[in-house]
Amino acid sequence: MTAPIPTAGQQPVTAADVELLRQMLRVRRFEERCVELYSSTKIRGFMHLYIGEEAVATGVVSCLGPDDAVVATYREHGHALVRGVPARSIMAEMFGRVEGCSRGRGGSMHLFDASTRFYGGNAIVGGGLPVAVGLALGDRMQGRDRVTACFFGEGAVAEGEFHESLNLAALWRLPVLFCCENNLYAMGTALELSESQPSLALKAAAYEVPAWTVDGMDVLEVRRAAAMAVEATRAGHGPHFLELQTYRFRAHSMYDPERYRDKGEVAHWRERDPIEALTGRLRAEGLVDDDVLAAMEQEVAAEVDDAVAFAEAGSDEPVEDLTRFVTSEDQR
Amino acid sequence: MRTTYRDAMRAALRQALADDPRVFLMGEDVGRYGGCFAVSLGLLEEFGPERVRDTPLSESAFVGAGVGAAMAGMRPIVEIMTVNFSLLALDQIVNNAATILHMSGGQFNVPLVIRMTTGAGRQLAAQHSHSLEGWYAHVPGLRVLAPATVEDARGMLAPALADPDPVIIFEHGSLYAMEGDLPDDTRPVELDHAAVRRPGRDLTLVTYGGCLPKVLAAADALSAEGVEAEVIDLRTLRPLDDDTLAESVARTHRAVVVDEGWRTGGLSAEVAARISEQCFWDLDAPVGRVGSAEVPIPYAKHMEEAALPQVDDVVAAALEAVS
Structure with missing residues (x-):
């Protein structure tokens, strides 16, 4: 069932795609500010940046409806932002503030938001996949027309939970869109050093899950593939699998000295920067110009400034609340 | 009414499935086989394969699916054959079911019931006989039950399902054949007291x-x-x-x-x-x-x-x- 995604040549770019650029830029500028805030110790703990991979979350999430669900990993600032979790509450979370989207209990790796059906922020590699299968099962059993998009890195493919989850979702024909963000390295271990069969789509195909390999640096390609996969998944054709080939430009986390890859490789991928690529195409078609881009930068910077100010002004959760929500307060 | 622990547990499952359309049972061999200890015998025929779901031997996936389905509004009852096998699902139980409510700042509760057998006494050797319920009792966010009587076998499931948070029920394998008296007006029991x-x-x-x-x-x-x-x-x-x-x-x-x-x-x-x-x-x-x-x-x-x-x-x- 694995087939190359139908090619339609390079996707035409339209005025509506300016919004994709704006979303990617939000993620990029938000995270660039996070680096500064980490250096100034406002943000602590593990922090994993999505810089370079913005086209993946932006393209996929743009195809979801408001009732669909998202399950993401610990590298999820971008997914949360483009899903509509307010930048303020994400930044406040990373500051450990009670105004954060998880009350400061989760931090960078555990963003949760019920109002956008954003189910984390999962820091056990592969651990989110069974949960996504269950969300889809629950939706299906209640007759709801919803899709669960589950993001995970290619490192998760080595986990048993990946195989168990694909099998179960396919067996029960559940509406899960498995989005494998293949950035080539599981922390510092290259795919070919950990997989006897490095073709990820083949693994999905083994479970009868239709699988497409997509250029994850081209947001228009990502959106095109995701739109088809979401539609087929929602229509009841069972789970679908996208391998999104991408690259993180920055280190794995703030502690990573990057001994496992050479600078030339990073430089090569940086030439394929998804934001620059889309900007170039929009410019070429006359859909944006310097003024539009400057205004967009200004608007995004204002949003990030506002998020930081909100987080700075936030409050600490009272220590008396430490044991709140170990169990539910509302004993339904 | 004279009954066995096994039959009391089955009666509780039957009533839960009949009372609430959100409740479903899933696990290895719970359907066609009738449950590896015959607890769910006949429930597939009565409630159908949507609500009595045989799963692959994928403890982590089907327990995690229970976590997700619970968050999506269902009331899953997940059966794991033995506590020894539950170690394959420890990630989902400890890192997700027990943790998500607190880690999400109170946004997502997990109303999941997990049932499993525990204990020795039937010459099943080391990989089917251990008593690891103490490990689960170590974890904040879980409620851990151990029905030891026919009345608790019958009565604990309903309040476990009513609990908005994850509950694990340990059924000692040597108790299934035990007989006891059950009051005719079966009622849920309370869970807060020894x-x-x-x-x-x-x-x-x-x-x-x-x-x-x-x-x-x-x-x-x-x-x-x-x-x-x-x-x-x-x-x-x-x-x-x-x-x-x-x-x-x-x-x-x-x-x-x-x-x-x-x-x-x-x-x-x-x-x-x-x-x-x-x-x-x-x-x-x-x-x-x-x-x-x-x-x-x-x-x-x-x-x-x-x-x-x-x-x-x-x-x-x-x-x-x-x-």
Whole structure:
């Protein structure tokens, strides 16, 4: 069932795609500010940046409806932002503030938001996949027309939970869109050093899950593939699998000295920067110009400034609340 | 009404499935096979394959699917064959089910019930016989139940399903065939209190689950020797009912904890510590403990029996405590 995604040549770019650029830029500028805030110790703990991979979350999430669900990993600032979790509450979370989207209990790796059906922020590699299968099962059993998009890195493919989850979702024909963000390295271990069969789509195909390999640096390609996969998944054709080939430009986390890859490789991928690529195409078609881009930068910077100010002004959760929500307060 | 523990559990499942369309049962061999211990026999025929779901041998995936389905508004009952197998799903139980509510700042509760067998006594050897419920009782965010009577087997499921948070029910394999009386007007039981199964004045024997019949037998033997033991069935292993323990030991001044788990770092250690913390000045003797030998449970019958707490062991520990 694995087939190359139908090619339609390079996707035409339209005025509506300016919004994709704006979303990617939000993620990029938000995270660039996070680096500064980490250096100034406002943000602590593990922090994993999505810089370079913005086209993946932006393209996929743009195809979801408001009732669909998202399950993401610990590298999820971008997914949360483009899903509509307010930048303020994400930044406040990373500051450990009670105004954060998880009350400061989760931090960078555990963003949760019920109002956008954003189910984390999962820091056990592969651990989110069974949960996504269950969300889809629950939706299906209640007759709801919803899709669960589950993001995970290619490192998760080595986990048993990946195989168990694909099998179960396919067996029960559940509406899960498995989005494998293949950035080539599981922390510092290259795919070919950990997989006897490095073709990820083949693994999905083994479970009868239709699988497409997509250029994850081209947001228009990502959106095109995701739109088809979401539609087929929602229509009841069972789970679908996208391998999104991408690259993180920055280190794995703030502690990573990057001994496992050479600078030339990073430089090569940086030439394929998804934001620059889309900007170039929009410019070429006359859909944006310097003024539009400057205004967009200004608007995004204002949003990030506002998020930081909100987080700075936030409050600490009272220590008396430490044991709140170990169990539910509302004993339904 | 006279019934078995197994039939009582099945009646509870049947009623839960009939009462609430959000409830469904899934696990290995719960449907066509009828449950590996025949607990769910007939439920597939009655409720159909949507609500009684046979799963692949994928403990992590189907427990995690229970977590997700619970968050999506269902009330899943997930059956795991034995606590030994549940280790394959430990990630989903500990890192997700028990954690998500707190880690999400109270946004996502997980109303999931997980049932599994525990314990030894049937010559199933080391990979089917351990008592690891104490590990789960260690984890904040979980409620851990151990029905030891037919009435609790019948009555604990409904309140477990009504709980907005994850509940694990441990069914000791040796209890399924046990018979007992069930009141005709079956009602949910409460889960917050330990039960005094036998009143006594001379010492308190604390136990739960599969050890309860042994401890009651030991109490009878002690009575014949003039020692009246009070027997407390913990029923809920997390959160523990400190008050019932303290009230009893304040009267009897002596306590022995009987637990099929290993003693080192085990549930009996926790209970003994709590008794010491709460009742130190009431105690007339050190808190005693009876647990399994610190070995993987062996197959050969005489070796398995030697590894497990037996009635004579409980009697000996009780006599030492009152000597």
